[in-house]
Amino acid sequence: MNTLSLEFVQRALIAVALAAPMLGLLSPLVLTRRLAFFSAALGQAVLTGVSLGVLLGEPVDAPWASVLGFSLLCGVGLVFVRRRSSLPADTLVGVLLAFTLGLGVLLLTVVTKRFNVHQLEAVMFGSVLTVTRTDLFVLGGALLLVVFVLTRFHNALLLDGTDARLSAAKRLPSATLEYGLVVLLTLVIVASVKVLGALMVEAMLLVPAAAGRNVARSVAGLTWASVVIALLSGVGGVFVSASVNAPSGAAIVLLLALSFLLTLPFARRR
């Protein structure tokens, strides 16, 4: 049977075609603003949010209120503390990562006494089998939001992420931009979890720009390279996933890593 004729594969391809450009567009900003480690922490918070949601009685395959709530709390909370602390950002992210990991494992232990851990696999690693029409509308809405925000605030986010003094002199609303970007990142991460998985989504926010940087000569080039790499890896990952019955998130991340390796010889030292 032709893989493309399967309805769930078609839905997964549409989901990836919506998620990949969205994450690919944001990826260069994650790189510029040094939010790679932070994105990893947010992905971890999603996993903890899943366990929390299941414990609070949400459906085991869709605990989205808890996922969104906990992830937003972690993201916004971290920015709040970072802006008031003299500690380096990566130290604070490390503390958050340790906290969410510890809490996540603890809650997961409790959850798996009530449910089979395999029921959580789709959320942890992504599944092409479980994408619904509602998920597609959520992803479509998130993509429109990202395009809207970037067409208005991309340059401000870029400048603000480059140099604090330059940003202050140009009177950019640094706090608003930082909080806004973190909320946007949280929304797109949660919206993409169904296809990419909580443990894999961070890779889609980091690797496209990291690979794109190897070949791009400008931010514009980097942005488009990032979108193309995310899209190719996403579509390819869905085919691999459907063909060998493997988690889609894992297949997509492996292709992203491959794209990074293939572009690495073109990287310049500076």
Add this chain to the structure above:
Amino acid sequence: MNVLVAKDVRVTGRLAPVSLSISKGDVHALVGPNGSGKSTFLDCVLGLVAFEGTLQLAPDVRLAVVPQRFSVPTLTPLTVLELLAASRTTRPSFLGIGAATKAEVVTALSRTGCESLLNRRVSELSGGELRRVLLADALSTKPQLLLLDEPEAGLDDGSKQHLVTALEQAKRDGVATLLISHDAQAITLATHTTRIGSAA
């Protein structure tokens, strides 16, 4: 008209009390030994550091800065054109930079003779080239208060002459300038000088 008035502005352990006022057309040199907190004072003016004392800026004053240490974007291939265009238009650089914005950036860069750097990556510029680009950007925004933190550092003799000419022009244009410098030639342009002592 005072553009900036500072009274006993201090940061414990980092900046001894500073009092000064800068009016339109002034070039106010802030001098002192290394580590005395000159750059910290500049950060206070920019609102980046909490301080004690009072600091008043004229309402809606247009600021421009050439920082001593610029966070060079090594992770992204940001070009000079993209850096300067980012503050001149909201259109994202990945949708292409319009001809009018590009012309504006070229005109800005010509103030310090660095139009040829337009398409270079910021991370590939030498310290002197970066300083000339940032000075060109700062001057072209028609600031009312220009904050210069050792703008002569890393400049060769020709570039220093560009800097002095640009400062003289800014003075004639009525721009208030706060100048942190160790360069004798640049300091001779100052209309006022404030010396700050050790912060400890």
